[in-house]
Amino acid sequence: MSRFRYLGRKIVWLVVTLYFVVTFNFVLFHLLPGNPVRLLARSGHLTPQAVAEITKVYGLNHPPLEQYLIYLKGLLHGQLGISYTYREPVSTLLGQYLGNTVVLLAAATVLTIVLGVLAGVVAASRRGRGYDSATVTASVIGWSLPTFWTGLILAFVLGVWLHAFPIFGMETPNAVYVSQFQRIEDIGAHLFLPTLTLIIVNIAQFVLVARASVIEVMSEDFMLTATAKGLLPRRVLWRHAVRNALLPVVTASALLIGLVVAGAIEVETVFSWPGMGLLVYNSVLNRDYPVIEAAFLVFAIVVLLVNFASDLLYQALDPRVRES
Amino acid sequence: MVRPGVTTGLGGPTAPEPGSPALATEAAERELGLRRVWRSVTADTMGRAGLILFAIVVLMAVLGPLIFPFDATAVNSSELLQPPSPQHWLGTDELGRDVFREFLAAAHVSLVVGLAATAISMVLGAGIGITAGYHGRWADTGLMRITDFFLVLPQLPLVIALAAFFGQNLWIIILVIGMTGWPTTARIVRSQTLSLRERQFVTRVRSLGASNLRILRVHVLPNVMPLIFANTVLVIGGAILAEATLSFLGLGDPVQVSWGTMLHFAFQSGAIGRGAWWFFIPPGVGIVMVVLAFTLTGHSIDQAMNPRLRGSR
């Protein structure tokens, strides 16, 4: 199967899954009995105008199938409902908060991957029983740590006790910046602890995969061929070893992003980082259902897209996969 | 909620090979197998550590509330967030109650939720996995597409959304965690069932006229159980973490306080900023201990049943 057919198949699969996610979202949050939107509308706690508006927006007086179509149509226009607490369209809210989460996710993911791969490559070159069991133990312990609790501990030790880093928000409140650089510095300082938390909790598994992968590749026959060609060791390592060792690492990265996305909710709550996670937390506290529902949809779509991207990347890196 | 389990190698878990297919000796084989696994686990450092932690946790959860009962109503506004003292070994919480006793009482809740949710996950996962693996064809494709769909959905956001929509009841929490933790189990059980189905003794017994149900009950199930068991122990860790996270985010049952709920109150009352470490460190340590107990033991069992995972690569 040529590259393009493979790609086409993947895109179709992506679209189909997206469609099912959206439908799943609808069924779960709009259709099931005890649907809080309906309950709220009928409970009398809202003003008649609010009820009318909600009824109109969600089409609550229409049969379910029509509601579904209204919902789909609304989605395609970026219409995600109105937030109860903020009285704003959810899409506007998402726009404000999503960017900040992306910054956090990007920092955490990139650093975990880079540090993890480096640590893995180093570990691979220092194979020995001691290092081995230490890494496995660290990995098991890391998996058992609740992300939010790790954040709490870091906040306490590095933030409160040692006063080394800020533990609240994205920028120092009421700060006046002399330059753009200073602003970035401030944001960076605030970004440090949440990112560190995510890295600590998720890196161990990644290191193990990277290490195992490099070790396996080092013993392959083509590595001897590369050395026999008289190439520089640097080239042998990167163009031959790492290039092949990357494949499982790409798969692990896709998994990692899933974990980081989930962890972002916890970490943003602990450090009040103004992102999607914090939005979710506050919405949960206030029972702001439209936001919760929309946030879930966004998370699901992000994870799907990331998996898709990693599939593509894997296919680009490993020519053998293209032959379906 | 399931975090992808930690693996020490590159492959996923592989099915352990049951012994000789001779029907008469199957039971005897299983007997020996269990004893062998037990011995292997107790010999392994990881296994030993896990079992010790497990024993401590059980003691805490069962005996703790009996010896040191916790009174949720013992609110004492003059002793809010006090550091440890002879009267209060772990200090007081944001309502002036004894943290040590609260800690022991919460152990019980965390464990129960974790175990109950896992039970649901395992039944669902094993059920779907066996059905898909045994009946094959359409059942398999259909069920596996559904499983893959749920695997892709990010678990924490889904669990949060479900809990937020359907209530803050302990049972809702258990149900919600249970219904999102089954996909990995389903996949593992399905592959094992698939390979079992093709093995000679199943086709032989079928040709003798045994009904599907009998085959499942007598032959498939006992051979899948070890795998399910090993997987269960790992799923429990994930369920306990899920409960803790949900409670921390404010979705837990406010009456039945769990470790996660304790941390929620600690956070909300500013215990971090005030340095009230006795309040927010113990519950976390408790969670880590419980999860480690199950994970270490689980890994040890896994290694005992699948020697390929052992040793450095």
Next chain:
Amino acid sequence: MSLLEITDLRVQYTTPRGPVTAVDGASLDVDTGQVLGLAGESGCGKTTLALAIPRLLAREATIRSGSITFGGRDVLAMTDQELRSVRWGKIAVVFQGAMNSLNPVHTIGDQIAEPIRAHEPKTTAAQARERVAELLDSVGIDPGRSRSFPHELSGGMRQRVLIAMALACRPQLIVADEPVTALDVMTQAQILEVLRSLSDRLELSMILISHDLSVIAEVCDSVNVMYAGKIVETGPTSAIFAPGQVGPAHPYTARLRHAFPDIRGERTFIEAIPGHPPDLIAPPPGCRFADRCTIAVDKCRTDEPALEPVGAGHAAACHRSALVLGGAALDAAPLDIPAADGVDGQTAGGPS
């Protein structure tokens, strides 16, 4: 002076059980344009000997003593930089193509061009591409396939790619390690033809390693037979293998020869050599083949025989080589299996 001179080489591997001397005092010479065969069963040290030349041995291996001189230069004294320049530029290796010797994620064109651009940095991409096309053509592969990946090629084609790749930097010496072992007989013949014609045309020196004597007999000018880390016989292939000629002077060679039936030859018996090679951690005193030899006498077990000349350019390490030349080493009850069966009678005993 020969192109390559190896004198008294000793290579040891560190193993958990102790040091294993894989090559114990081997010497050989290769002249320009000469095709030399290294024959022997698995574990006899032939690959170790050959890979020692460009110093491509594993980390566990050490060259304990001896010398390797290539083009007048002492290889063992070379710096890393000098070695890198000699590798592929002067001495290239053709590995077994059935295995993973080609990098799966790069095209074969890229992999052939890689050493060209590494050793001749001034080469432009276009020049490299042209050269790749030439090389592929010279080994019988359509140049249009340079964009293919290794997994898209058959075993025979992969082997040709490895040959083309080895020729990329116009080396003076090629070491071919079991180049046709994993291929079917028809493809074997084709590849051997390619190797032979290339060597003739380009005046290439070649060391061809194989456990299959018929392969060696077909392509090589001379042969060195190795057993348990030692060279036990050396001489021109025509003298040793061609019918009607002098024949082998060492019992092992004689038995080996009869382990590989020639489909065109006369009906002859084939027989496996019972037993297996000695443990190289503590080799026995005396001749290492004594235990499996049918004409061994007491002296063989106490005095290790040295390579002694038995004819023109022909030498053997055996106290009773005169007997072997007379056809005596084959005095065992023959299993009368017709030659057409084409069965490999060589035992697989010993380390692989």
